[in-house]
Amino acid sequence: MESALVIGHGQIGARVAEDLVGQGVATTVMSRSVPAGLVEGARHRVGDAGSEWDVASAIGGVDAVFACFHAAYDARVWERTLPRLERTVLDAAAGAGAVVVFPESTYAFAADAARLHDRAGFAPADHKGRVRQRLLQAREEHAARALSVLAGDLIGPATHAASSVVRLTVTDRVAAGRRPVLLGDPDVPHGFTELADLAAAMVWAGGHADAVLRSGGHRLLIAPSSAPTLREVCQHAQRVVDSGGAGRGARGVQEGRTTRPGSSRPGVVPQWTVAALGTASRTMKEIARLQPLWRRGSSLVASAELEAALGGPTAWQRSVEAMVSSPSRAEALQARGGRA
Missing domain, CATH: 3.40.50.720 (NAD(P)-binding Rossmann-like Domain)
Incomplete structure (x- = not known):
């Protein structure tokens, strides 16, 4: 090429x-x-x-x-x-x-x-x-x-909150000292x-x-992919903040609005609530219809050619660490006490 x-x-x-x-x-x-x-x-x-x-x-x-x-x-x-x-x-x-x-x-x-x-x-x-x-x-x-x-x-540091569920519901929230909020079962594998x-x-x-x-x-x-549970993602994101290994935005949280121990425990939105929210929000209505992915879990088997050429996936832990270290603008501002 x-x-x-x-x-x-x-x-x-x-x-x-x-x-x-x-x-x-x-x-x-x-x-x-x-x-x-x-x-x-x-x-x-x-x-x-x-x-x-x-x-x-x-x-x-x-x-x-x-x-x-x-x-x-x-x-x-x-x-x-x-x-x-x-x-x-x-x-x-x-x-x-x-x-x-x-x-x-x-x-x-x-x-x-x-x-x-x-x-x-x-x-x-x-x-x-x-x-x-x-x-x-x-x-x-x-x-x-x-x-x-x-x-x-x-997932990854270059993702946008508007198109990465993990950034929107987990890493940006943890970086800002807030509790993750999940739309599915936290204990089933999910393909990332x-x-x-x-x-x-x-x-x-x-x-x-x-x-x-x-x-x-x-x-x-x-493509090469990983399949951790959402609970594992939440816990790892919190460990990054607690260890001081996150970037500027998360350190701002620790210096100001300190996260509470155990705040990585996600809040899980019941399916009926997601469906009810869909009556007022087209986005939530679309998400509600994808419950099999969030309730039953998913994992992706990389094609043999891609796996042979590229190797395994980037470790999901590294991606989460980078996302916590570089939260989206709105959450970074909130972490520093500002307004988006």
Whole structure:
């Protein structure tokens, strides 16, 4: 892979672009506006993933396309938006001879994800899962070569609270001296993927598409992932704060609003409460429909090629330590007694 196009510059696209540039790949990032923090060495072009002209002109001449765009966390928006965006990218890639690499979630398999491998059958638990299933099937049926790299819930220092459940409900709260609040069973395994591991898996897949796909078409791969329980995550986050090993934000907590011993014991929101909150919040309604993932647990079995090439996952403890040490802006300000 000598050249690549990254469409979207959120937490996944930004890390993919950084890895590509680091490996000497001529990298262009396309987004609707100039992003902050664009990695040095990457080119930028303004464009819309839904515009056939923008996408086709950007894809021309590249070896791989990393489709890192997304939409608001609402199944209705996903259904209305994502199939059209993906079809636009796949059509352009097929004409240009480029491979498309997508990040993928567990939603299409959520009802049976206790031990999820890359040959598993679809088992959606909600409307979002059915949308993801249709997207995967459309990639399979399209003439373009495509790879989907599946990850669990994302963890790591570069994650955003809006898209990392662990950051939102555990590490940011512990860093601010607050009790974790969980939406599922704290004692079942839960599949987590370090953002850096997902990006590395996507870049590797794009660079080895010919070998991975062999006869063309589409392939689902699973990135190296871990499966601690949520209680273990909470306890480790608290140990980081208690030991003084956290970063500036958590030290501010210890110097000011000191955390109480045992405050890592999570508060668990009952399922009926989550469902009731869904009557007032679309996000909570969407989360409530994913209860199989949170009540029965999940674990991900990495694809053999990715495991052989990348090794095992980043230790989840390291990811949690980094997240506690770099809480999101709102929690960091609260820890210091300020206002977000």
